[in-house]
Amino acid sequence: KQEVTQIPAALSVPEGENLVLNCSFTDSAIYNLQWFRQDPGKGLTSLLLIQSSQREQTSGRLNASLDKSSGRSTLYIAASQPGDSATYLCAVPPSGNTGKLIFGQGTTLQVKP
Amino acid sequence: NAGVTQTPKFRVLKTGQSMTLLCAQDMNHEYMYWYRQDPGMGLRLIHYSVGEGTTAKGEVPDGYNVSRLKKQNFLLGLESAAPSQTSVYFCASSYSIARSRAYEQYFGPGTRLTVT
Numbered sequence: 001k002q003e004v005t006q007i008p009a010a011l012s013v014p015e016g017e018n019l020v021l022n023c024s025f026t027d028s029a030i031y032n033l034q035w036f037r038q039d040p041g042k043g044l045t046s047l048l049l050i051q052s053s054q055r056e057q058t059s060g061r062l063n064a065s066l067d068k069s070s071g072r073s074t075l076y077i078a079a080s081q082p083g084d085s086a087t088y089l090c091a092v093p094p095s096g097n098t099g100k101l102i103f104g105q106g107t108t109l110q111v112k113p
Numbered sequence: 114n115a116g117v118t119q120t121p122k123f124r125v126l127k128t129g130q131s132m133t134l135l136c137a138q139d140m141n142h143e144y145m146y147w148y149r150q151d152p153g154m155g156l157r158l159i160h161y162s163v164g165e166g167t168t169a170k171g172e173v174p175d176g177y178n179v180s181r182l183k184k185q186n187f188l189l190g191l192e193s194a195a196p197s198q199t200s201v202y203f204c205a206s207s208y209s210i211a212r213s214r215a216y217e218q219y220f221g222p223g224t225r226l227t228v229t
Contacts, residue, residue: 032215043117043203044220051215089156091218099144099163099207099216100171103156 002027002094006104013080014112021075021107023090028068034101035064035075036089044089048075080111115139117221119204125227126194134189134224136204144207144216145187146171147179149200150223156203162187194228201225 003026013019023033031052036044048057048064050073056065063076073090087108091101120135136145147159148171158171160179168179176198178190187206191198207218 031213032210032217034218036220041223043222044205046217046219049210049215049217051210051213053213093216099209100146100158100161101218105155 002102004104006107010108012110023073025071025092027095028071030092033092038087082111082113084111119221123225136187138206142206142208146205147189148203196228199228
């Protein structure tokens with residue numbers, strides 16, 4: 001059964017720092033991994049999707065990498081800003097299935113001015 | 114494009130009442146989903162649909178019913194609301210990326226439901 005773990009659960013950093021959020025999953029037979037951002041009281045916003053054939057994806061200051069063999073993904077945020085404060089969730093398909101997603105518990109990030 | 118929209122945004126029900134949550138998407142996506150999000154439990158899939166006229170159970174389907182009569186709409190029903198159904202409900206839709214088996218999901222803004 002696919003399980004997704006995100007470490008750390010919470011992170012507080014000063015503005016300008018580069019940071020890495022971690023995501024691990026138990027079943028490496030995945031077709032994609034998706035990173036989301038959730039602001040308090042809001043829905044999830046898709047940040048990056050990495051297909052199984054890709055090693056990384058970049059969008060602005062965000063870079064997500066995928067290592068299927070080790071069951072890990074990282075989300076790198078460069079030059080963090082207070083506006084980056086939010087909960088970041090990663091999600092992968094369940095074992096042997098496409099379309100659906102299993103979510104981690106998320107990492108809540110606070111960037112202090 | 115409005116993306117994924119949900120109606121209503123907030124609702125308070127008394128135990129035993131019924132209601133329907135409406136999800137609509139204008140992206141022509143085949144797949145649609147209903148999740149609930151609870152503190153400490155994360156996001157859990159209630160029901161999903163792989164196309165118009167089809168539905169399937171997710172991880173926590175008990176107490177909920179769904180219908181997908183039109184491709185763009187996915188309805189979530191609570192026939193007899195219970196306090197345990199107090200939660201934030203999210204709808205999502207997805208499409209398959211060309212020449213791959215990857216799917217990208219998009220979420221609505223959520224419905225905050227309280228059952229007293």
